[in-house]
Amino acid sequence: MTIKIFYKDPYIKSFTAKVIKQRQDHEGKWYVVLDKTAFYPTGGGQPHDIGSLNGSNVERVDDVEGEVRHYVQAPIDEIDNVKGEINWLIRFDHMQQHAGQHILSATFEELFGFKTVSFHLGKELCTIDLDIPELSLRDAEKAEGYANQIILENRPIEARWMNKEEVDQYELRKELSVEENIRLVIIPGFDYNGCGGTHPDTTGQVVAIKLLNWEKQRQRIRLEFVCGDRVRNQLGKKQSIINQLNQLLSSPEANLVTVVERLLKNEKEMGKSLQETREKLFNYEVTELTNNYEVINGTNVVGKVFDELSMKELQKIAKLVVGNKKDVVAILINTTKAKLQLVVARGSEVNLSMSELIKNSLLIIDGKGGGNEELAQGGGEPTITGEQFLQEIKEVMK
Incomplete structure (x- = not known):
């Protein structure tokens, strides 16, 4: 041993x-x-x-x-x-965080009866899990204030080895996991807790506790916090970000939220306007395609090569084409630097199988895909140009 x-x-x-x-x-x-x-x-x-x-x-x-x-x-x-x-800096940091957790957990239990069921001391942040389904901002702020008051009072933190009979004299915050060689960490008049960790000998050395965030984890609340020098480090990081935003947005700190909300609103409106413009362009494309078809082996065929569209947009144009002209097959190709994409669709008056057409077409570029009798899609390596791909698909249909 x-x-x-x-x-x-x-x-x-x-x-x-x-x-x-x-x-x-x-x-x-x-x-x-x-x-x-x-x-x-x-x-x-x-x-x-x-x-x-x-x-x-x-x-x-x-x-x-x-x-x-x-x-x-x-x-x-x-x-x-x-x-x-x-490494003393890391050792003392761990002491500050662990003692801070004791103070915070005891605070939540004393003020509200909220029990801590787990604790994690990470490299930058610490967390405790509270056995409650919700935590209000009001309760969190009250707990943070009370915990920092305990720190400010610079109360002693004592660690004592005891047997079970001696421990029974104290009102423990949580049930012990051992029955002998018990180590009790004590903040007199405030917290009595079985613990094997390292702690400073006064609460004042924790310096400060700051709650950062909390979220629901299953039926419990996971709360993030920092103590000691980590409070200063977090403040420094956040202030650096605020200073950068001040410069980027040409706005004082007090107005940052308003400025960002306005930017997000403008972005949403611009996105909506852009989508409306794209819809008009799609309708224009559909009109052009349905007015310019060719007959291949007795079937009306429209085809076009696009650049940098999404598969979803390609499918949408194809559906609009065959919806407007029910006796046509649409062959739409999209080119990107990384691949060729293909969508084929048929109108309700056409009997050709699109799943069969996509299978035969993708053999040209060693691609993969699938679909049904009405609509199919797939893609492969850009071994040929989009225009060459379109011509070879037409050859497949002859």
């Missing part, structure tokens, strides 16, 4: 230890087990520490039945006097 000295002193930044095991796992990755360690292993929603052992980077730390495995880039040569260095 590795002695976990981070429990005695979560502020420890370096230590010396002895290697008691050095192995490769089933993936061939080296790990080191020490007689004692200040590296926190992944667990309880908190990520592992990183740092180095004798200069070799520690990239992952796992706890396997009390054996703390330090995954290193290379084996350790000196096994009797190993110096461990903790």
Whole structure:
């Protein structure tokens, strides 16, 4: 069993230890087990520490039945006097976020009776899942304000090892997952919670809590938040974006929402106008096509090559053509840099099978497609031009 000295002193930044095991796992990755360690292993929603052992980077730390495995880039040569260095910035960030989660979860439970059922400490954001179906802005703001008041009061945060009888003296926020060697993290008069994570020794060191967003996840609310230096980092990122928008939109911050709403409205109106224009162009195309057909093997055929239309638009033109002229077959081709697309359709007075026509036509370009007797579509590699493709399809029909 590795002695976990981070429990005695979560502020420890370096230590010396002895290697008691050095192995490769089933993936061939080296790990080191020490007689004692200040590296926190992944667990309880908190990520592992990183740092180095004798200069070799520690990239992952796992706890396997009390054996703390330090995954290193290379084996350790000196096994009797190993110096461990903790990445303090990351360790303290984890301490701030984890303590902030305790404060936030206790706040929601004290104010509203909302229980926290899970916690995740990510690289940039933290989340808790509240066992409620909805969260109002009013309740969220009230909880954020109260949590920050607890931080401002700079209350002590204590961690104590207890047995079950000692724990029974406290009103715990959630049920314990163990019955012996219980570690209780305490903010006196506010929160009592079984936890194996690392925490600062006062709430003031959490600095601040900021709720960022929340959304419904199944029948629960997942709430995003940040604490400590992450609040400043988030503010910096968001301010940078606002400054860029100020310049792009030539608008002060207070008017950004109004300006964006106006732009979106204008875009919607322009999109509607553009669609109406395209509809007129489609109708013009349909008129031109139905007035310019040729007879192939006793069947009236209209054909045209388009550039950069969508398959949906190609299908629409084809349907309009055969709807207006019921004794015609429409062969419409669309060209892009990446492929040739084909739509064939027949009017109600034509007996040719479009699924058969598409199958025979796509053999020309080694393409794929399908459809039914009235309408079929497909595509393939642009091995020939659209005009050549159209002529060869006409040859197929002869």
